[in-house]
Amino acid sequence: MTVVVAIGTRKGLWLARSEDRVTWQVDGPHHAMQEVYAVAFDSREGLRLMAGVSSPHFGPGVSISDDLGATWEESSTPPIAFPVDDAALERVWQLQPAPASQPGVVYAGTQPSALFRSSDGGRSFEFVEGLWNHPHRPEWEAGFGGQAVHTIVPDPVDPDRMLVAMSTGGVYRTADGGKSWEARNKGIKAYFFPDPWPEFGQCVHKVAQHPALASRFYAQNHHGVYRSDDGGDTWQSIAEGLPTDFGFAMVVHPHDPDTIFTFPIEADGRRFPPEGKCRVYRSRDAGSSWEALGEGLPDAFWTAVMRDAMCTDDAAVPGVYFGSRSGEVYASPDEGDTWHQVAAHLPDVMSVRATVIPT
Amino acid sequence: MKVTVLIPGVLRNATDGAAHLDVDVPDPATLGAALDVLADTYPALDRRLRDEQSTLRRYVNFYVNGEECRRLSGPATPLSAGAEIQILPSVAGG
Numbered sequence: 001m002t003v004v005v006a007i008g009t010r011k012g013l014w015l016a017r018s019e020d021r022v023t024w025q026v027d028g029p030h031h032a033m034q035e036v037y038a039v040a041f042d043s044r045e046g047l048r049l050m051a052g053v054s055s056p057h058f059g060p061g062v063s064i065s066d067d068l069g070a071t072w073e074e075s076s077t078p079p080i081a082f083p084v085d086d087a088a089l090e091r092v093w094q095l096q097p098a099p100a101s102q103p104g105v106v107y108a109g110t111q112p113s114a115l116f117r118s119s120d121g122g123r124s125f126e127f128v129e130g131l132w133n134h135p136h137r138p139e140w141e142a143g144f145g146g147q148a149v150h151t152i153v154p155d156p157v158d159p160d161r162m163l164v165a166m167s168t169g170g171v172y173r174t175a176d177g178g179k180s181w182e183a184r185n186k187g188i189k190a191y192f193f194p195d196p197w198p199e200f201g202q203c204v205h206k207v208a209q210h211p212a213l214a215s216r217f218y219a220q221n222h223h224g225v226y227r228s229d230d231g232g233d234t235w236q237s238i239a240e241g242l243p244t245d246f247g248f249a250m251v252v253h254p255h256d257p258d259t260i261f262t263f264p265i266e267a268d269g270r271r272f273p274p275e276g277k278c279r280v281y282r283s284r285d286a287g288s289s290w291e292a293l294g295e296g297l298p299d300a301f302w303t304a305v306m307r308d309a310m311c312t313d314d315a316a317v318p319g320v321y322f323g324s325r326s327g328e329v330y331a332s333p334d335e336g337d338t339w340h341q342v343a344a345h346l347p348d349v350m351s352v353r354a355t356v357i358p359t
Numbered sequence: 360m361k362v363t364v365l366i367p368g369v370l371r372n373a374t375d376g377a378a379h380l381d382v383d384v385p386d387p388a389t390l391g392a393a394l395d396v397l398a399d400t401y402p403a404l405d406r407r408l409r410d411e412q413s414t415l416r417r418y419v420n421f422y423v424n425g426e427e428c429r430r431l432s433g434p435a436t437p438l439s440a441g442a443e444i445q446i447l448p449s450v451a452g453g
Contacts, residue, residue, distance in 0.1 A: 057418045057448045058370075058407035076373075076403035081411035088410035 001356055003313050004068060005321055005342060006049060007329055008036030008351035013051055015069050016342045021319045021333035024342045030069050038308065040095040041355040042121065044103050050122045052092025052108070060089050062108070064122055068357075073123075080108055080116050080125045084132065087112050094308070095122065096152040099211070102159055109149030113140055113166045115178065128178040131164070136183065136200050143167035143203055143222070150307060151204070156211035163207060163217065163232055170202035171219070173232050187235035189224050206250040206307045210257035218260050218287065220250040220307075223268060227287050238287025243274040249310035253335070254318050258286045261312075261320055261336060263305040271304050280310075280322065282336045296339035297330060306350055313354035323349025360388050360440040364397065366404070367447055373404035384438060390423060391434030393444060408446065418451040 005016040005024075012029030013036045031053045038052030049068060054060035062079045063072045080089050094109035106118040108125050114132050116125035131137075131149075140147055148166060155161035160177040163184070170185040183200035190202045203222030210216065219226040219235065223246050226235040239245035244264045253259035260283050266274050273279060278301035280293045303326035310322040320336045323329040327346035330339045331354075364380045371378060380401075384393045391413065398405035408419055413434070415421065421428040422445040428436045438444075 055407075056451055057416065059410060059416055061406070076406070078406045078411055085412065088412045088414060 001315060003315065003319060003354055003356055004041075005313075005329070005331065005352060005354040006039040006041065006051070007323055007343065007346065007349055008039045008051060008308075009323075009327065009347040009349050010035050011347035012036065013039065013053075013069075014343060014346060016329070018331070018342075021313075021331050022340050024331070024340075026343045027069070030072065031063060035091070035350065037350045038092050038095045038108075039351045039353045040097060040106075041353055042097040042106065043314075043355060043358065044097060044100050045121075047355070047358060048121060050095045050106070052095055054091050060091050062092060062095065062122055062125075075123055079118075079123060080110060082114065083127050087114070091146065091148065093148040093150040094152050096154065098154045098159070099156050101157075102154075105159075107152045107154065107162075109152050109164065109166075111146045111148035113137070113147050113149045113169060115149055115152065115164060117178070130174065130179045131172065131181050134172070134181050136169070139201065140166060140169040141201070151207045153207055153209050153217070156209075156214050163209075165204040165207045165219070167205065167222070168201055168203045170200045170204050171207060171232055172200075184228075184232040185235070186233065187228075187237075188219065188221055188226055191223055205248045208250045208252045208260065210252045210254075213257040216257060216286070218250050218252060220247050220262055222246070225250075225262065225287070238283070241283075241288075241290040242281055243292075246271075247305075248307040249305050249322065251310050251312055251320070254312050254314050255316075256284075259284050259335070260287065261310065263310060263322060265304050272302050273304070276300050276302050278324075278330075280320065280332075280336055280339075293332070293336040293339070295337065296332075296341075301326075303328075306348075308351040309349045311353050313356055315356050319354060321352050321354050323352045325349065360384055360386075360438070362388070362393055362438050362440075362442040362444060364393065365443065365445040369448060370404060370407060370446070373407060374401050388438040388442075389432075389434060390421060390428050390436045390438060390444065393438060394434070418449045420447045420449045421445075422447065 007014040014028030034053040042048040091111040098105035106122040108116040115128040151165035153163040172181040225239040278297040320332040329342040
């Protein structure tokens with residue numbers, strides 16, 4: 001079994017390969033000096049690697065490779081462009097292939113906050129007008145990282161249903177293929193507003209779902225860790241047992257809807273792991289209890305893990321991966337029990353995705 | 360009228376390697392009009408110079424006869440016959 005990990009950073013993309021998920025060969029940079037906030041593997045037909053790239057000088061785009069980075073393809077015209085006259089693409093924050101039942105469909109979440117849909121595997125995208133025209137949009141604010149749709153969760157079965165999350169704005173859900181959207185933030189606290197329980201405006205950092213249990217979502221918020229068991233209608237805190245409720249990442253085990261991973265950060269005002277110790281937290285009971293995972297991970301780790309910088313692969317015994325602002329990447333071959341360093345001294349890691357290469 | 364556009368090395372993969380491009384600009388000839396003409400032939404160059412609203416990218420400089428266009432009239436800067444437009448990435452990043 002060969003696993004490949006795509007590591008998107010502020011200055012390019014690196015690819016790491018391993019047969020045992022313990023020792024790694026790393027090559028890069030691809031797209032040197034370009035920010036890579038979004039990476040995705042699309043294994044529905046062959047294996048396609050997609051990267052949301054952005055040059056500080058020459059702007060954003062989407063680059064595609066069908067040979068694991070040996071060659072890259074980028075369209076001559078902008079693959080994502082706002083068809084309205086008051087916005088222009090600043091950055092691609094998320095690339096999300098739809099389920100296998102919708103081959104070729106890929107969604108992109110952007111800054112400013114918008115959703116785009118591709119039906120040609122990510123080569124070109126169409127604007128999802130319904131979300132842009134939402135009456136709440138003028139009140140969506142920019143977080144420190146910018147105002148962006150950073151999370152896209154297509155329903156595993158129904159192509160008309162989807163959840164997106166944005167900072168700030170919160171969680172929105174459609175049931176009609178993107179024509180109309182409803183805010184779905186009941187129970188998610190927005191402590192930074194005079195009314196901390198608004199309909200929308202929450203700073204949700206990441207939402208994750210297991211495809212076998214479409215009614216359940218997990219969310220890491222800007223303070224607050226939540227679970228919804230009713231498709232996002234209501235959210236309950238699952239932060240008890242964690243050392244802190246702040247963080248960015250939220251990842252679901254690929255084969256077990258009850259197992260989730262997160263990387264707690266002390267607080268909004270102290271964006272370090274608690275006590276500076278690098279620890280992944282795992283729950284095997286849908287957030288009722290948590291355990292710290294640190295075998296092989298360092299102490300004195302004064303950095304943070306961003307919202308898309310943690311993932312799993314899709315092996316039978318899945319690996320877990322994360323990268324840090326300090327350019328370190330770690331892998332666990334055993335669901336988080338033990339960890340090994342994949343790479344160090346890279347630029348700030350913004351996105352990490354992993355997959356088993358089909359044989 | 361004809362003007363000349365100088366392409367920096369980093370963007371020549373979008374101009375089939377060309378370092379100089381002669382552009383025939385319709386009246387009224389402006390920097391923006393010259394870029395519109397370029398865009399028809401070299402869309403991959405255009406998307407690196409301007410966003411989808413045709414706004415000049417912030418960290419790309421356009422010197423018209425040696426003067427950066429933002430100290431002139433930006434994309435509306437008028438061009439005279441034989442004008443030279445030099446495109447240069449600005450100093451940015453870390």
